[in-house]
Amino acid sequence: MVEHKNSLEKELIRSEKLKTAGQLAAGVVHEIRNPLTTIKGFMQLFQNKEHLGQEDQKYYQLIISEISRIEGIITELLNTAKPNASKEVNFDINNIIEDIVLLHKSIADEKSIEIVTDCYSLPEVKQDPDQIKKVFINIIKNCIEAMDKKGVLTITTNYIKDKEEVEITFKDTGCGMDEETLNKIGTPFYTTKEAGTGLGMLTCFRIVDEMGGSLNIKSKLGEGTTFIITVPVN
Ligand SMILES: Nc1ncnc2c1ncn2[C@@H]1O[C@H](COP(=O)(O)OP(=O)(O)OP(=O)(O)O)[C@@H](O)[C@H]1O
Numbered sequence: 001m002v003e004h005k006n007s008l009e010k011e012l013i014r015s016e017k018l019k020t021a022g023q024l025a026a027g028v029v030h031e032i033r034n035p036l037t038t039i040k041g042f043m044q045l046f047q048n049k050e051h052l053g054q055e056d057q058k059y060y061q062l063i064i065s066e067i068s069r070i071e072g073i074i075t076e077l078l079n080t081a082k083p084n085a086s087k088e089v090n091f092d093i094n095n096i097i098e099d100i101v102l103l104h105k106s107i108a109d110e111k112s113i114e115i116v117t118d119c120y121s122l123p124e125v126k127q128d129p130d131q132i133k134k135v136f137i138n139i140i141k142n143c144i145e146a147m148d149k150k151g152v153l154t155i156t157t158n159y160i161k162d163k164e165e166v167e168i169t170f171k172d173t174g175c176g177m178d179e180e181t182l183n184k185i186g187t188p189f190y191t192t193k194e195a196g197t198g199l200g201m202l203t204c205f206r207i208v209d210e211m212g213g214s215l216n217i218k219s220k221l222g223e224g225t226t227f228i229i230t231v232p233v234n
């Protein structure tokens with residue numbers, strides 16, 4: 001079983017990378033967004049011209065949908081880099097898990113993926129629930145995407161009393177990761193997916209970091225992956 005540990009050194013490199021990615025994004029993203037909106041607007045205008053043949057219509061549609069994809073990546077990048085106006089409240093993480101499972105039920109059913117939850121009673125944490133939701137959604141999305149069809153996603157929660165922390169694990173029976181992927185996961189734009197942006201795990205690492213928690217990943221190629229998150233109570 002290959003393990004991705006947040007050792008101090010790795011953590012330092014990662015937070016440097018996070019900072020660089022954030023600065024880069026903040027400086028450049030707005031500048032890219034405006035001309036992009038103009039280009040898209042004109043393409044849409046041209047697409048509606050009557051003289052266009054069917055073939056040309058198709059090409060215009062392709063250009064417009066590619067521009068939309070770039071817009072998606074940019075929005076995602078902005079969300080990743082945006083400093084958090086955190087709204088901290090006391091809440092039970094088990095309630096968030098329940099919501100999120102409900103949210104993913106239909107897409108899981110479609111792929112014959114079973115979502116099993118094994119949740120123990122937890123003390124409340126004082127965090128921003130939207131941020132935690134974002135982490136869970138990104139991880140569940142990855143787990144579901146890693147399972148072609150027929151798989152099991154097991155979500156467990158526990159209270160680790162002596163460490164005063166809540167532990168949440170997500171375990172999939174998907175494709176797993178090789179060592180290279182495990183080392184690069186969370187690096188800005190690192191993706192092995194055709195339509196991936198490679199920002200999902202970067203966001204997760206950043207949020208967990210800001211909460212003072214930890215995120216560890218264990219994976220075995222062909223067998224599956226486990227994400228272990230801890231969140232401090234208080
Ligand atoms: N549960 C998993 N099983 C196997 N590989 C995974 C899993 N989660 C992440 N990965 C690998 O890590 C890479 C980075 O994940 P990350 O979520 O950051 O980006 P992504 O899923 O590719 O794109 P997106 O920005 O849409 O999330 C993935 O492309 C995939 O190779």
Ligand SMILES: [Mg+2]
Pocket residue numbers: 138141142200201
């Ligand atoms: Mg992802």
